[in-house]
Amino acid sequence: MSKRGFIVVGSTGSVGTQALDVLAEHRDEHRIVGLAAGSQLDLLLDQALTFCVPVIGLTTPPAGGETEVRQRLTQLAAERGIADPVEAIHLGDTAAEAVAGLDADMVLNAITGAAGLGATLAALDRGTDVALANKESLIIGGSIVLDAARASGARLVPVDSEHSAIAQALRAGTHGEVSKLIITASGGPFRGMTRDALRRVTPAQALNHPTWSMGSMITINSATLVNKGLEVIEAHLLFDIDFDHIEVVVHPQSHIHSMVEFSDASTIAQISPPDMRLPISYALGTQDDGTTKRLTSGAVANNWGQPMHWSFEPVNHLAFPALGLAIEAGRKARSFPAVLNAANEVLVAAFIAGDIPFTGIDKGLARALSAHQPAAEHTVDTVLAADAWAREFAAADAAEQKAAQNSGQKRGRA
Template sequence: MTKRQTISILGSTGSIGLSTVDIIQRHPNRFEVVGLTANQNLSELVRLAKALNAKYAAIGNEALYAELKEVLSGTSIIPLAGEAGICEVAEANSDIVMSAIVGAAGLKPTLQAIRRGATIALANKECLVCAGDLMLEEVNRYGSKLLPVDSEHNAIFQVFDQEHASDVERIILTASGGPFLNQTIDELTDVTPEQAVAHPNWDMGAKISVDSATMMNKGLEMIEAYYLFPVNRDQVDVIVHPQSVIHSMVEYVDGSVLAQMGTPDMRTPISYCLGWPDRLSTGAKGLDFATLADLTFVEPDYAKFRCLGLARESLINGGTMPAAMNAANEVAVDAFLNRNIGFLDIACVVEKVLEKFDMKAPQSLANVYEIDKQARIMAHEAIACL
């Protein structure tokens, strides 16, 4: 019989967090929840903590601590708050930590979990983009393990022959192309946040949905892939595959291409990480090949999706650029979601900020946080000048 595993979920109230909860609830004898975190959504955090009988519930917004404490009084759930409270959940003893906070805010708690040697189911791609080399050093130092949740990286993880990595020719990330795949660049001038978050295939949080619409998401994923797999920077490619049936591929030197397929349902890659090396049932629909009319592929349009080109440049140049790009993108996406800038302005802001950064690699985590802070200030300045 498989040993019961303990798990904490950072970002439990989000899209990935809730799909993780779904898998846990399907396998009540396999998982025991230690801690859950959220940022603002107190009622959902409390509902989940009670339903899963969690030991800790942490809310990022410290102003909500008193309310959380009050609502949890009479239960055995320990309330925590602020970044320190979220880090306490990451530090609490558990076999697995689902890292599903959105953005660079996920970096610190994920590192705390790495430093106690936990297995990290990594959904938060931004932390690898900001601090990939430093994070991997910590993973090796503390004997932690990173399991990729992102569907593309999870697909590659399933078909990458780790023992013969030198036989890999390239990694091919598939991209749906997002909601604006067939629009002209002129038609993108006036798109609204509602249109940008309406992804044709995947149901995701607002920030990653906008990243998918600009294709910055695929750019972040190129950088993520470089850190997760033993390949060179120029061995990571992208192809647009609008049906999202093939989740990514690995091409080998003999011409063989191995792909992982499935319906677009994040419970599949999440369960793969939670159950690894076993497979768990998920409730995801199987593929019905007889009704799959077409599987099509097209080169990405770098002129229309400028963010993808900026990310590729950041991957090739390395240094401080990926961290700066990520921070600028977070600020620009937030401004777009708040209707302060237009959709096409996102790439302009990122480009403007990137001009100021170079190829000198960050030397420490303090250095990464400094780059992140500087890039955010510059992004706000760039927005003010639009």
């Protein structure tokens, strides 16, 4: 039996490294044919040697370019006493796209943010199934990404735990029998706090997620509930369910990852401890015919012999308005989701830097979405233009917020 070929772009991040851990346990059936990363060259080279990868890419290369990369790779291979397996090296802004467009059975896109759009489209245009951890590329691309998948016959396979849970639960019925998708949210570190209290929270507090270990951007997005809004848009696009039939409910324990309610009032849930290796392994187990072979993931199952308590509560939209802003952007479609995503990335960075308060994130989002004038056509170029406009707008908004905050502090000391 021939081995299935996988490409991982964003291989040095949290999802990428966990995906490689899963694939390492199934080397008899799988091989890595390409890896791409952002700037972590040493880790990328270590991965390339460990998995004997023939093609690698780095979007932010070292000063010495390919010569330096090759020298470091040769040195590392010599230290390990093994041959250098890398045949081709792609460097620069399009490196991830070049690697994602290679021949493979599946591309796992684990790039963070809008930068993942090119890689997703490159894989789909090639006709390769995409395991999508980079939700942003689907959210900002919208119909562009869906059309590319339809044109080539490639599949979009969810990797987010919530969408993996929905995909698994949907196997219990037909699309026409679905009454509602129920996406669970942990509530983040500030669940139960008032709007006034949220104005004073610190970046360190926001980065301390109660159940998941994630990168800084997604952790802050979880705290604001922006991430949950993005997940609603993603669910709408992936499963063709309208926004009126997608509900978000707070489930602090993060064991029920999402649910599907059917027309007979039955609700099917996917349950497991919060461990990203499980949804990653489920996605990687997708076969060429669309069926799924469950791979051992290394995740530990629930201990049903121990007492446990699960609770649910509604979202406090007054305290966390970003969720509603994101859903409204999804309803408007076109370039509004791109503006939401790009402005959010800038505003989150400003919050982490201490330039704006936590509540300044959703305030800036509201202003960006209100000011945006979408183009008549929805193309990759108009998406990228909206992304650039939103980043500039959000940067100016953050600067104004910082100036107002500093002015207020000065008046307070006077």
